[in-house]
Amino acid sequence: MDNLRELFYIMTRGFGFLDKQCCLSSFDCCQDLEISPIQSHILYEINRQHQPSIQKIAETLGTDITTFSRQIQTLVKMDLVKKTPHPEDRRISILSLTEKGKSLSIRIDQEMKAYLNEVFSHMNDFEKETVIRSIKLLNEAMANSKRCCSP
Amino acid sequence: MDNLRELFYIMTRGFGFLDKQCCLSSFDCCQDLEISPIQSHILYEINRQHQPSIQKIAETLGTDITTFSRQIQTLVKMDLVKKTPHPEDRRISILSLTEKGKSLSIRIDQEMKAYLNEVFSHMNDFEKETVIRSIKLLNEAMANSKRCCSP
């Protein structure tokens, strides 16, 4: 049996760097806009969910709600995120990306895809398929695990 | 072709939570000692490398050297890490774990293994083998990739 922790540790560290690279370099060709990996995750998650509230995204990311409230304030000031009051419950703010936020998000996405393709270029097609299937398996297993892998 | 970014994003987020859980819960049965995921990574990396300098670990983790210097100061105050001057170059401090640091590190390791086994319990043996092999492939591919996955 291999050192499982070592394997996962190396992998997550690698993806952490990849993540950082993507959101730091994503705009310096065009505009002077840099965001942190945390901000990149927030944009991604807002894009992914359907009309999410502040609460919902904070929970998904495992961030303290007060910290997250301020993170959103920053992103609103940067004109990347928009808050819309919920029509039926005015306590709730629905989050969405502005046009600027959307195009930044797409840009980061492209950067990420390019990086991932670069990584996969070191494998043959069979290996690539196996790896992708494995990650799906892992994600399912984590989703089914009650003990961990969620905040 | 699936959404690669999505797959990797979900996976890394899951392991991020796992990581957090492990270092937060690792000691609250015995002592009142909690460390952050970052501190846990530092301990792990000091353990993994052979007589590492401050510089070396900072570089491995992609942390600014001044920030890392202070992180080490904190861990030294917590009696988890020891600094020993290099016998041939007194500019360099060699890092190592104290006894307390070692036992904490072992504890986190056990916690991590338990969590990972829990995740793998949702798979059969063949799937498990496939996943482990895939992660090895990924790590190799990242190591071979010049464009990313390192600081």
Added chain:
DNA sequence: TTTAACATTTGTAAGATGCAAGTAATTTCA
């Protein structure tokens, strides 16, 4: 030996974090 390079540390200032407490809106149920 003077200069350059290196490993590490501190000054400082800006940013992130999270608890406690606040506001405002909605539910609950007596």
Added chain:
DNA sequence: TGAAATTACTTGCATCTTACAAATGTTAAA
């Protein structure tokens, strides 16, 4: 119905984290 509880979010505050400059002490190079 209406006072009390709950919910979604925001602010005050004190504490950590971070990183750029600049400093210290040490070794290597010219």
